[in-house]
Amino acid sequence: MTSVLRPLTRFGHWLATPLLPESYLELIDPLLGAGLRGRIERVIRESADAVSLEIRPNSRWQGARAGQYVRLGVDIDGVRHWRCYSVSSGNASRDDSFTVTVRAIEGGHVSTWLNHYARAGMVLMLDQAAGEFVLPAGELPKLLFITAGSGITPVMGMLRSLAATGREADVVHLHYSPDEASNLFADDRRGLALTHGWNSLTRLTRSRGDQHFSADQLQTLCPDWRDRLAYVCGPQSLMDSVSAHWQSAGLNEQLKQENFRPALKTVAAGAGGEVRFWHSERAAEAAGDKPLLEVAEQAGLLPKHGCRMGICQGCLVTLKEGQVRDLTTGEIFGEAGDMVRICVCAAAGNVTLDL
């Protein structure tokens, strides 16, 4: 800030006291307030249980690469909930709007709410886009996308970005959907495949009884799969089978994965303990396989969080005493001062958290 502007800004703050100037601007337009926010410009119904939200972010937005995800902060009944959703619209620069696609999942408070109540004009809190599930820079190797259900969303973003930027790409896309009605972006995918000569294959597993992913099926549909950079995104069962297949072929390095659910291990029952919440002076008994985030919520606390699956780091809490079990790896760890992802860690004995 220049030396001329600094006194003016101080004067503005003095005039605005007790509120900050941004707080007054926020009353005029919520996008002008402090922090990264976006206004929903359009709600597009993609299927009976999925909507795309076109969001225009404010000037703090730094853009997104196709395949990345964005944390949205949604206020429901006076409580702010943070969730991660993949960008489905391709690359977005600082000045662009972008789209996320939200499928209402069973028991999904925020996804269901957005499907019912998201409207144009609504303002959401945002975080900058993040994630490494993106296309490589430079000349592209041959690509293979394997998706199922709403796992299509980040891949749809990549397909759209390939089309928009005109990058040459040899693409095979294998998508699983239960039926045609829930087959997201079906027309768009067909159109892009026709225009760009991509091989886009859809398997309708419930309505037509098509087979789920198997090694034999892959070999038949995409015989050169070993020569391709592969991306997989979908339910855990698909992620596990694809990952095991690539691992057994010694091709781990050629597989990129985006998880929509944490890969939680089953751990022995009875290995939990008492969880004490330091600031709120509350405590709860917790089983050894129960994420500390859920333990805190059931104790009446509202810890900050985002993806609830160990990716975004939005739930980090300082450990004051005890040890925790990482439910994604089974590892037990912890020393006072460690930062713990409470959405994917459980108590391994008595634990005290800085909450």
Ligand code: FES
């Ligand atoms: S909420 Fe995202 S890592 Fe825990």
